[in-house]
Amino acid sequence: MSEILDDRKYTKSHEWVLDNGDGTVNIGISDHAQELLGDIVYVELPEMDAEFGAEDAVGVVESVKAASDIYAPVPGTVVAVNEALDDAPETVNSDPFGEGWIYTLKLDSADDLDELMDADAYQTEVADD
Amino acid sequence: MSDKNTDPQRTALYDKHIEAGGKIVDFAGWEMSINYGSQVEEHHQVRNDAGMFDVSHMVVLDFKGKDVKSFLRHLLANNIDKLKDSGKALYSCMLNENSGVIDDLIVYYLSDEFYRMVINAATRENDLAWITQQMDAFEVDLTERTDLSMIAVQGPNAREKALSLLDKATAEKVAELKPFFGLPLEGGRFYARTGYTGEDGFEIMISNEEAPELWDALIKAGVKPIGLGARDTLRLEAGMNLYGTDMDTSTSPLVSGLTWTIALSPEDRDFLGRKVLEDDKLAGVKEKFVGLVLEDRGVLRSHQKVITESGEGTITSGTFSPTLKKAIALARVPAGTGLGEQCHVEIRGKKLAAKVVKPVFVRNGKSCLENT
Known part of the structure; x- marks a missing residue:
């Protein structure tokens, strides 16, 4: 069974969103998502300073099997990307909720986070997969 | 005629895949294991040590009878007259009249009246329909060996x-097998020094009843189960074509990297597809089959567009090579494209x-790239 942490929110497209409490959120893909993808060999990171609307495709995670888009969960601006993934994309497999984070988004509005699923709702979502 | 609406089939080793934690997917109507955890680890296991694949879904056909030689001479684009020593194997395409594969x-x-053929699972129905249609004019008996399982054991x-x-006695005989030779043993077992990974090894045919026991014994001997996922990255690194992606009935072997398998001599061997192949050769083949190595970061996939100095081409299969740690691909490009040439691949608009x-x-x- 895949792990789901209850300190963060989730999207239907399997991103996790961790509120940093300073108007920014860290974003990665869930343990469930990395399991589905299998061995990850490349992460196309979002462009720094790019502005995205909710559900815009911002980057791509590629495994040996398939390519999968990463989406912006809420509107915002990219203020950091995890460049360590350039050399070690497999970190997304080994530590999806920690060192495998993908990027940081500065929120247009903190209220937008209320739209996202909590851990329980995501658990239900994953069970239907 | 179609099996498509029936339940998926299982090989005699299905329970063994579940036991080993196999992730089961549908492959050509068969419930097969795509991996047993990590596809990349399984890939390295085959490159560095030894792994095994259940390839029992592949179809084993025995051809017997006094016309079998002349029949296969007509059916296949490669020439079975090259096979002079007992057990020797030949890789060949089976073409339609238009030279499509x-x-x-x-x-x-x-023996002179006994040849064994192994064909793909996904093409079974079409193949059998075509083969039996061509068999009409010949005295040949065809038996499909559904009683046999096949385990490919591959790696250094x-x-x-x-x-x-x-x-000991059997081991000595099997150890003497040269590459691309097979040896029938007692009880219907068949050991062949062939494979689809670019590594040494055997493809072992064995009765469905005995297959699980052999699988367990191989695990005890340190051979690890490998899924179909790693089978694809291994064959692609080895530059071996995959039917349905790298070639099909709409493509000639001449543009699929398979020209080496076409035996046009002797000139009087009238095999299916020959006429169109000869016409194509005379007219000049406009495309060629090459390898690509991505120099930028990313992953090559089938259907991506290739842009060369001589025009556009298409990737037929691509992946991330776990051995080279680079994206690699097989591609069909304009005939003027030269080895070593720089080109571009269009991925998501870039x-x-x-x-x-x-x-x-x-x-x-070992990497073959230094030689290019």
């Missing part, structure tokens, strides 16, 4: 580990830099 296959010469230590399970190489990337654990 119906399937690629291996045929073993067992694969032969040693597989041989350790045989009694043009990424790639290099044209010979369509073989890794053999026996």
Whole structure:
């Protein structure tokens, strides 16, 4: 069974969103998502300073099997990307909720986070997969 | 005629895949294991040690009778007259009249009136329909060996580990097999020094009843189960074509990297597809089959557009090579494209830099790229 942490929110497209409490959120893909993808060999990171609307495709995670888009969960601006993934994309497999984070988004509005699923709702979502 | 609406089929080793934690997917109507955890680890296991694949979904056909030689001479684009020693295998395409590839296959010469063929699972129905249609004019008996399972044991230590399970006298005989030779043993077992990974090893045919026991014994000998996922990255690194992606009935072997399998001499061998192949050769073949190595970061996939100095082409299969740690691909490009040439591949609207190489990337654990 895949792990789901209850300190963060989730999207239907399997991103996790961790509120940093300073108007920014860290974003990665869930343990469930990395399991589905299998061995990850490349992460196309979002462009720094790019502005995205909710559900815009911002980057791509590629495994040996398939390519999968990463989406912006809420509107915002990219203020950091995890460049360590350039050399070690497999970190997304080994530590999806920690060192495998993908990027940081500065929120247009903190209220937008209320739209996202909590851990329980995501658990239900994953069970239907 | 179609099996498509029936339940998925299971090989005699299905329970073994579940036992080993196999992730089951549908492959050509068969419930097969795509991996047992990590596809990349399984890939390295085959390159560095020994792994085994259940390939029992593949179709084994025995051809017997006094006309079998002349029949196969007519049916296949490669020439079975090249097979002079008992057990010797030949890789060949089976073409339609338009020189489209119906399937690629291996045929073993067992005696003048007995040849064994292994064809793909996904093409089984079409192949059998075509073969039986062509058989009308010949005295040939065809038996499909659904009673046999097939386990491919591959890797630098694969032969040693597989041989350790045989009694001394048998092991000595099997150890003497040269590459691309097969040997029938007692009880219907058949050991062939063939494979689809670019590594040494055996493909072992064995009765469905005995297959699970052999699987368990191989695990005890240190051979690990490998899924179909790693089978694809291994064959692609080895530059081996996959039917349905790299070629099909709409493509000639001349533009699929399979020209080496076409035996146009002797000139009087009238095989299916020959006429169109000769016409194509005279007219000049406009495309060629090459390898690509991505120099920018990313992953090459089938259907991506290739942009060369001589025009556009298409990737037929692509992946991330676990051995080379680079994206690699097989591609059909304009005939003027030269080896070593720089080109671009269009991925999600971006043009990424790639290099044209010979369509073989890794053999026996070593990179082939220095040679290009």
